[in-house]
Amino acid sequence: MSYDALTHHFEQQHHLQHLGAICGWDQATMMPTGGSQARAEAMSTLAILSHQQLQAPQLADWFASAEQSPLTPEQTVSLQEMRRQWRDATMLPSDLVGAFSLAGSRCEHAWRSLRPANDWAGFLPLFEEVVNLSQQVAAARAEVLGLSRYDSLLEQFEPGMRSSTLNQVFTEVKQWLPTLISKVQDKQSHDTVLSPQGPFATEQQRALGLDVMRLLGFDFNHGRLDVSVHPFCGGVSEDVRLTTRYDEQDVAQALMGVIHETGHARYEQGLPVQWRKLPVGQARSMGIHESQSLFFEMQLARHPAFIKQLSPLLTQHFGDQAAFDPNNLAQLYTRVQPGFIRVDADEVTYPAHVMLRYEIERDLIEGKLAAKDVPECWDQLMQTYLGLSTKGNYKDGCMQDIHWTDGSFGYFPSYTLGAMYAAQQASAMQAQLGPLDTLIEQNLPSIFDWLQHNIWQHASLLDTDTLITQACGQPLNASAFKQHLEQRYLG
Amino acid sequence: MSYDALTHHFEQQHHLQHLGAICGWDQATMMPTGGSQARAEAMSTLAILSHQQLQAPQLADWFASAEQSPLTPEQTVSLQEMRRQWRDATMLPSDLVGAFSLAGSRCEHAWRSLRPANDWAGFLPLFEEVVNLSQQVAAARAEVLGLSRYDSLLEQFEPGMRSSTLNQVFTEVKQWLPTLISKVQDKQSHDTVLSPQGPFATEQQRALGLDVMRLLGFDFNHGRLDVSVHPFCGGVSEDVRLTTRYDEQDVAQALMGVIHETGHARYEQGLPVQWRKLPVGQARSMGIHESQSLFFEMQLARHPAFIKQLSPLLTQHFGDQAAFDPNNLAQLYTRVQPGFIRVDADEVTYPAHVMLRYEIERDLIEGKLAAKDVPECWDQLMQTYLGLSTKGNYKDGCMQDIHWTDGSFGYFPSYTLGAMYAAQQASAMQAQLGPLDTLIEQNLPSIFDWLQHNIWQHASLLDTDTLITQACGQPLNASAFKQHLEQRYLG
Known part of the structure; x- marks a missing residue:
């Protein structure tokens, strides 16, 4: 058959x-x-x-x-x-696949030295070639799929997602985000936050990470924790390979990194066993994947009730210090500070980094923006969203990410889609099971059970829209995310 | 083309x-x-x-x-x-390949519990099936290759080697080995040898192993050391993955294990770069591979001059103790004691274990011995060669090895071929470069250079006979091996 x-x-x-x-x-x-x-x-x-x-x-x-x-x-x-x-x-002609892959490898390789040198002029011709070939890939995909060019790329990472939806939801976010950021900054301006004092030995940080992974239900019979320069969650569902990196001066960041990757890992470990070897048994989309890592990191781990559980673990591994006090840790983990670098951004300013990239890459692919004009556009949007200028500062501006160097246009929206889906899931979960602080304090497994039942077990058996609507009672929207940020940062 | x-x-x-x-x-x-x-x-x-x-x-x-x-x-x-x-x-029909592989998997899997239970009756039917299918494989190979059945299996591990050659060389070894063993036992009967006193922490054993690997020229840019239940040398020439296991009560064994595997590893790392991706660039045979591990372990590392270099390393990692005295270590590493278990055997009694297996497997494949008669035959040969009886003791007798459970008939001779080739290489090297103790003391790299030049760089570019004759001045023979044993153990 x-x-x-x-x-x-x-x-x-x-x-x-x-x-x-x-x-x-x-x-x-x-x-x-x-x-x-x-x-x-x-x-x-x-x-x-x-x-x-x-x-x-x-x-x-x-x-x-x-x-x-x-x-x-x-x-x-x-x-x-x-x-x-x-x-x-x-669907793509193989000579285009070859040329696209080669241009991406070249640009990415050069970027590794051009970025630290802040060398936009050296980067531009390589980047132009990647944009040019990405447009050709997009055009070929668009033709087959009956989508716009940019949407045909988005479809690789977020099946079913369209830029019309992104435009709508991001327009809404842009209306309240800048105001929210400045209100939070005002509110936090008089806070005194203690930083934990190192050094924190790598071996102890690893032991702490393993403890927290166990607390979060990571299945060590089907996975392990190791070290890599760029942390990731790899391997296969039956054997999830999670990685982190350790900075002996900073225990807080590696810890949150492990928690973030554990969210990805539990999704993988929770995928339905009977469909694992087939495409339908894989994770639904990058946005849904990110919603699990951000659920773990943002909704759960930075919640004061969870921080109360992290605090004694830190003390146990590194001895007592004032910075490990739950109130201080909670403040530390919710500091808001507009900055240049996306990967260092806090939960509140992060969407600004994503929306800016989305607007630029959409216009690049649709041919409405030339590659050479990206730095100026970047600077303008950074000023608008975060009040920072990147004029002449390419390495902390449009040259900071690896994504565009190898032509991964259409990927960036997944980060903020993930944040919004995670907030929707937390909101629906609380409506069904009760307040998150009670769940965290009294029944952590019920949180994972909810995710297993509503997200993980469905793999790609449902389209994203149905998955989210069925789990959360409504399709993608920014309300829960807005409510979450207001409550946590202004409440 | x-x-x-x-x-x-x-x-x-x-x-x-x-x-x-x-x-x-x-x-x-x-x-x-x-x-x-x-x-x-x-x-x-x-x-x-x-x-x-x-x-x-x-x-x-x-x-x-x-x-x-x-x-x-x-x-x-x-x-x-x-x-x-x-x-x-x-050359084999695919249904035979499938049946052979299945029978081997079944027998090997069952063996893992049947061996500890000493359950020969449970093992026999599974083993008979493996022997039966191995005979069919041998017959099919023999037909294509124009060889005898057993030789057609031997050809998989030792291209060019024939049982006529093995019969001849093993007959010679059998003439002097039993006498040699008893003479050595007599000579050693009054020795007092101190065992190093543990515990020896795993981390320190690992550090010692790494030091010794460095001393032996292992290239850590193209390989690493890890832990596995059964030590092996795996990976690829460009990235050799060497493993060992640690016993906190016994530092001596793991150390020799690392040295043995480092011999395999340096052969792999020394294969000619320009041929690495092709069959001709691979190791010549299992016997030649084993000659490198045994050169490192037996000819080099158990040599008193090398033990003088091991002694301070042991002291450096574990503190001073009388057992680490070079003279004591040398005695410890050259103790001869006939025993049941091949993998625990010393250099002198090891060939007896191999010859016994060779005779049995040759006759099994040629249809001259029935699987059910293996224990009796084993017991007789053990009595003859080592003066030990395995009557009723299957787990320490014919059920001790994994090789026959999955049908790897023709593999065992490689171990003793390796020992003889290693002795021939050491003898030729000394004739060309001077005595081994001087080389070890003054110019360890010259030893590796000789092996690189005479063995490693030739990969499979020469047949085994030519390789050995060109390197050692004569083809395979047991003289150098006999001389080495007599000199080390009776000299």
Whole structure:
């Protein structure tokens, strides 16, 4: 039967991805430098083989025939998700795929030294080539998918999401965010916050991280914690490889990093076992994934009731100090300060960084903004949203992120979609189970059970809109997020 | 050109093997238990894909055409080695491959609990099935290769080696070994040897292991040291993954284990860079591989001059104790004691364990011995060679090794071939460079340079006979091994 043949074919794809995920993790955590060339070649062969498998000529027939077969509703969705993956892998001409990948590698590689040198002039021609090829990719995708160019890229990370929706929800956020930021800054201007005094030995930080992961229900029979320069949550659902990095002077940041990645990890570990090897059993979207990490980090871990549980753990591992007092920790973890760098931004100013990037990348892809004009546009929007100027400061401005260097246009919105979904989930959860502080104090597992029931177990069996509407009672909107920020920062 | 097409094809094979080697290492060192099912499936898909690639229909034409092309001498050998790998992958009917693999998995899995239970009756039917299918595999291989059944299996591990040669060389060893063992036992009977007193913390043992690996020239830019239940040398030449295990009560054993694996590792790291991705660039045979680990462990590390360098390292990591005195360490590392277990055997009694297994497996495969009669045969040979009875003691007798459970018949001789090759290499090296004690004391790198020049750089570019004859001035023989044992243990 064609459906079974497709299933077998995509399970094999999944096995190849498994090997790539483990070797990718190894590359970031274990591999000595001298192994990198051989590894890059092996990974490239894997990518080629995996792509060849997806392009096997019999697949088109199998899809046509499977779509005529009697299938259960879940099998029908599974078939759709297989088709989506197949379509994504086959819709672009291979010379465009090659040129796009090469331009991205070149630009990203050069960026690693051009950014610290603040060298916009050196970066621009490489970046222009990436933008140019991204536009071509977008045009080709748009043609097949019947979407606008930018939406066709967005579709890779957020299936079903459209820029019309983003425009609407971001327009709303822009109306209240700048005012909110300045109110919070006023309110916090007289606070005295103590920073924990290090050094904090790496081994102890690791032990603390493991304790907190256990508290958050991470399953160590199906995963582990290691160290990498850029923290990530990798591996496979059955064996989630979470990483962090340690700064001996700063225990607070690594701790929150571990909690953030644990949110990603629990989503992966909570995906339905029976669908794990197929596209329909994968995480729904980058935004939903980020909603889980941000639920863990922002809704849960920075909540005063959870901080009350973190405080004694810190004391246990590093001895008593005034900065570990729950009230001080809560203030430390909710400091708001507009800054240049997205990855260092707090929960309140973060959406400004994302909206700015969204507007620029949308206009770049749609051909309404030239690559050479990005710095000026960046500076203007930074002034508008956060009151900061990046004139001449490219390295802390439009050259700060890796995303655009390899053509990952359409990715940035996922961060703020995640924050809004997380707030919607926290709001719905409280409406159903009672106030979060009581849940945290008395029944932490009930929080995870709610997420398992409402988000994790559905994998990609529901489209994002249905998933969120079913879990939260309403589709994507910024109200819960606004309410959450007002309550936490002005309440 | 067909030769280039084949080269590309086999480089892809090599990349797939790379991914398998890293994921295999991960499985043994890093993977949480819960990940094992998914990993087994992913590895199985990799094996299937890799096998499919080797069976691609165009390969036969490419070989035929490449063999008519003008090639350099090295390319000609490379082509031969590709053909050998291709031939091995395609000569068996796939239903036999499947049945053999399944029977092996079943028997090996059951063995893990049947061995500790000393349950020969439970083991026998599973073992009979493995022997039966191994005979079928041997018959099919023998037909294609024009070899005897057993030789056709031996050919997998020791290309070019024949049982006629093994019979001859082992017959010679059997003439002097039992006498030598009893003489050594007599000589050592009045020795008092101190055992180092633990505990020896794992972290310190690891630091010591790293120091010794550095001393032995292991390249940490292309490899690392980790922990696994069964130590091995894995990974790829560009990134060698060496493992060991630590016993907090016994520092001496883990240390020798690390040195042994470092011998394997330096061979891998020393393979010629320009041939690394092709069969001709791989290690020559299991016996040659073992000759490098045994050169490091037996010829080099147990030499009194090297023990003089180990002694201060032990003191540095664990403080002073009488057992770390070089003379005591040398005695400790050259204790001879006939025992039941091959993997615990010393250098002198080890060949007896191998010859016994060789005779039994050769007769099993040739149909001259029935599986049910193995215990009796084992007991007789143990009595003859080592004066020990294993009657009724299956777990320390014929059920002690994993090799036969999955049908790896033809592998055991490699261990003693390795010991003999290592002794031949040490003898030739000394004839060329001067006495080993002077080299160890004054110029350790010259030893590694000799091995690089005479063994490592040749990979599979020479057949084993030529490799050894060219390096040592004569083909395989037991004289140097006998001389080495007599000099070390009776001199």
